[in-house]
Amino acid sequence: MTSEQSEQPRRDQRRTQQQEKRGMSTQSAQHVPETNARGRLTQEQRLANSLGWFGIGLGLAEVLAPRRVAAMVGVSQEHRTLIRMMGLRELASSAGILNDRSSAGAVWSRVAGDVLDLVLLGAAFTSGRSNRTRLAAATASVAGAMVMDVITAQQLSRGIETRGGMIRISAALIIDRAQEPLYRHWRELSNLPQFMKHVMRIEMSDDRRSHWVAKGPVGSTIEWDAELTEDRPNELIAWHSVDGSELDHAGSVRFEQAPGGRGTIVAVEMQYRPPLGTVGAAVAPWFGEDPNQTVKMDLRRFKQIMETGEVITTQGQPAGREESTSWKYDHAVRQ
Amino acid sequence: MRANCWYGKQDMRVMDVPEPKLLNKQDAIVKVTSTAICGSDLHLYNGFVPTMEQGDIMGHEFMGEIVETGSEVKDRRVGDRVVVAFPISCGQCFFCKKELYSLCENSNPNAWMAEKLFGHSPAGIYGYSHLTGGFAGGQAEYVRVPFADVGTVKVENGLSDEQVLFLSDIFPTGYMAAEQCNIQPGDTVAVWGCGPVGQFAIRSAFMLGAERVVAIDRFPERLRMARDGGADTIDYEKTDVYDTLMQLTGGRGPDSCMDAVGLEAHMPGPLYYYDRVKQAVMSESDRPIALRQAIMACRTGGTVSVPGVYGGLIDKMPMGAVMNKALTIKTGQTHTQRYFQPLLKRIVDGQIDPAFVVTHRMKLKEAPEGFALFNQKEDGCIKIVMTP
Numbered sequence: 001m002t003s004e005q006s007e008q009p010r011r012d013q014r015r016t017q018q019q020e021k022r023g024m025s026t027q028s029a030q031h032v033p034e035t036n037a038r039g040r041l042t043q044e045q046r047l048a049n050s051l052g053w054f055g056i057g058l059g060l061a062e063v064l065a066p067r068r069v070a071a072m073v074g075v076s077q078e079h080r081t082l083i084r085m086m087g088l089r090e091l092a093s094s095a096g097i098l099n100d101r102s103s104a105g106a107v108w109s110r111v112a113g114d115v116l117d118l119v120l121l122g123a124a125f126t127s128g129r130s131n132r133t134r135l136a137a138a139t140a141s142v143a144g145a146m147v148m149d150v151i152t153a154q155q156l157s158r159g160i161e162t163r164g165g166m167i168r169i170s171a172a173l174i175i176d177r178a179q180e181p182l183y184r185h186w187r188e189l190s191n192l193p194q195f196m197k198h199v200m201r202i203e204m205s206d207d208r209r210s211h212w213v214a215k216g217p218v219g220s221t222i223e224w225d226a227e228l229t230e231d232r233p234n235e236l237i238a239w240h241s242v243d244g245s246e247l248d249h250a251g252s253v254r255f256e257q258a259p260g261g262r263g264t265i266v267a268v269e270m271q272y273r274p275p276l277g278t279v280g281a282a283v284a285p286w287f288g289e290d291p292n293q294t295v296k297m298d299l300r301r302f303k304q305i306m307e308t309g310e311v312i313t314t315q316g317q318p319a320g321r322e323e324s325t326s327w328k329y330d331h332a333v334r335q
Numbered sequence: 336m337r338a339n340c341w342y343g344k345q346d347m348r349v350m351d352v353p354e355p356k357l358l359n360k361q362d363a364i365v366k367v368t369s370t371a372i373c374g375s376d377l378h379l380y381n382g383f384v385p386t387m388e389q390g391d392i393m394g395h396e397f398m399g400e401i402v403e404t405g406s407e408v409k410d411r412r413v414g415d416r417v418v419v420a421f422p423i424s425c426g427q428c429f430f431c432k433k434e435l436y437s438l439c440e441n442s443n444p445n446a447w448m449a450e451k452l453f454g455h456s457p458a459g460i461y462g463y464s465h466l467t468g469g470f471a472g473g474q475a476e477y478v479r480v481p482f483a484d485v486g487t488v489k490v491e492n493g494l495s496d497e498q499v500l501f502l503s504d505i506f507p508t509g510y511m512a513a514e515q516c517n518i519q520p521g522d523t524v525a526v527w528g529c530g531p532v533g534q535f536a537i538r539s540a541f542m543l544g545a546e547r548v549v550a551i552d553r554f555p556e557r558l559r560m561a562r563d564g565g566a567d568t569i570d571y572e573k574t575d576v577y578d579t580l581m582q583l584t585g586g587r588g589p590d591s592c593m594d595a596v597g598l599e600a601h602m603p604g605p606l607y608y609y610d611r612v613k614q615a616v617m618s619e620s621d622r623p624i625a626l627r628q629a630i631m632a633c634r635t636g637g638t639v640s641v642p643g644v645y646g647g648l649i650d651k652m653p654m655g656a657v658m659n660k661a662l663t664i665k666t667g668q669t670h671t672q673r674y675f676q677p678l679l680k681r682i683v684d685g686q687i688d689p690a691f692v693v694t695h696r697m698k699l700k701e702a703p704e705g706f707a708l709f710n711q712k713e714d715g716c717i718k719i720v721m722t723p
Contacts, residue, residue, distance in 0.1 A: 297447055307425065307441055308427050312359055312442060313358055318338065320389075320391075321340075
């Protein structure tokens with residue numbers, strides 16, 4: 001009891017110091033503003049929100065006025081019960097979305113509902129009593145809604161957060177090494193392509209400015225100039241792309257002593273404006289680029305280098321098939 | 336070179352594939368002299384483990400001679416005769432330093448996949464799906480062994496392959512399962528499953544001081560081998576397991592229980608079909624029949640140790656029994672490297688001759704036949720060793 005009491009103030013003091021340190025790092029790294037806005041919705045959440053309310057409207061119409069809906073869609077009035085059921089499904093999905101706007105599951109359930117709707121509309125085309133023109137219009141609307149649903153669900157699944165058009169990524173990994181060697185390896189920017197698989201090369205222009213060449217989606221390359229905005233030895237490196245760059249990007253890496261002498265927590269925060277806006281960001285993962293995943297895997301490779309001396313690979317090993325490595329599963333190859 | 340490749344459910348093919356090369360500086364290339372089929376390979380064979388790819392080379396129990404070493408291999412030389420541990424471990428991370436080798440943080444290049452499934456990733460494993468790295472396995476003439484200094488144990492020429500081969504997996508796996516039981520003098524230990532791991536668990540329990548071991552299976556030859564190891568046996572198709580265990584222990588239950596069965600358990604009665612159907616329609620991935628029995632039979636305050644492999648989700652887990660009986664559950668992939676030296680010493684000292692478990696010997700090119708035989712448990716098959 002006594003020892004604990006005497007321990008307490010010291011622990012508190014240490015914690016405050018750490019918090020101060022964190023506060024400072026976010027304040028001074030101007031180009032990585034702390035969103036500090038947990039109450040504010042991300043673009044993905046706002047999209048889910050609209051889909052939810054849209055679904056409530058549509059669901060209510062289907063449940064309360066199935067005749068009008070049937071006429072509008074161009075199907076026979078005798079499908080009223082079916083339309084009511086579709087309405088209930090729509091309401092259930094939408095309630096799920098509005099209950100938790102970050103939940104990908106509810107939005108995926110909307111996607112499943114869209115598929116069901118499309119199947120039923122397809123079936124209606126074979127009926128003589130359907131109005132083909134109206135059916136076609138209805139099918140096109142559902143297909144359009146489905147694209148939005150899939151994009152939203154996918155972004156939520158991947159935990160992508162876009163605020164003000166900027167995608168924000170954060171990842172942290174504990175590495176069993178002191179801050180100093182980790183900082184030193186990272187500060188030598190030309191080392192970064194060793195573990196950042198999408199970065200092809202980095203050329204130093206001077207001590208603070210560098211030129212980056214990276215792989216973009218579908219075989220393209222993206223180049224930009226970056227500038228260090230902060231450099232605190234063994235603690236923090238922050239950078240941003242210079243004005244007029246092809247990529248609007250800012251990032252920081254923090255090296256924080258882990259409790260209990262268990263090495264260093266390396267925390268990366270990055271944000272960038274996707275080249276083609278939200279749609280580009282949503283479509284990019286379809287081509288194998290999931291930014292959250294990429295940063296996590298980059299950190300994991302950094303850990304491998306610092307702890308074991310190299311990145312462990314299976315590329316080039318034998319297998320009873322044409323390529324030695326599985327394209328489907330090997331993340332390094334997928335990029 | 337020749338290698339046994341996975342091509343689908345119950346479809347193994349011995350193919351001609353390129354020889355492995357050194358890919359990392361701490362790699363060695365091992366020329367295989369003996370390789371075995373593990374019970375856990377059957378989970379791949381039967382299609383219960385996701386992320387297998389056609390052409391993946393199988394096998395994680397193997398030994399041989401080092402024929403090439405990378406520039407950063409320090410303690411192994413060309414010509415060394417070595418047994419290889421099935422988990423791939425860097426020896427440098429937080430977990431390896433704690434000798435929790437199967438939890439190595441650096442050896443699984445596909446960690447992201449395992450993280451999605453388990454929250455965190457275990458170590459890489461040879462020939463055991465892309466979830467654990469997609470490393471080419473040991474049912475081949477040559478194998479690339481990453482982190483060779485950490486992942487291999489040197490063995491003297493005086494011992495035969497069959498005496499030391501099982502240091503790669505099943506002997507340490509059975510031993511660790513028994514060690515996790517925290518056996519006290521006078522303890523009764525029950526072991527579900529008398530496959531190779533169960534056999535080593537039985538013998539390890541005695542080595543660690545168990546007074547009595549009760550082994551549970553349904554195949555006469557496996558029960559016979561368990562009795563040879565000193566165990567009392569229960570044929571679960573003939574007698575009720577719980578009742579018999581209570582009879583034997585005066586109603587208290589075994590002090591510790593081991594589930595050496597895992598996700599493809601069998602039992603007579605409707606509950607088996609309940610799990611089998613749920614598994615078939617993918618509403619649970621694993622059939623935890625032995626695990627449920629072990630939890631129900633274990634004495635209050637006892638330990639349930641699980642060397643059996645589970646991959647996903649189970650149903651009807653008797654958590655109420657675990658909590659109200661204050662049970663301890665211990666499990667994990669084996670930290671094989673930790674047991675290399677102590678178990679090699681037990682072999683050298685003559686405390687155990689692991690070759691007892693071998694029932695079938697064949698050539699690598701007969702691997703598909705071997706898998707079928709082992710899977711059907713035909714011809715008294717308990718353990719198959721293959722030579723190139």
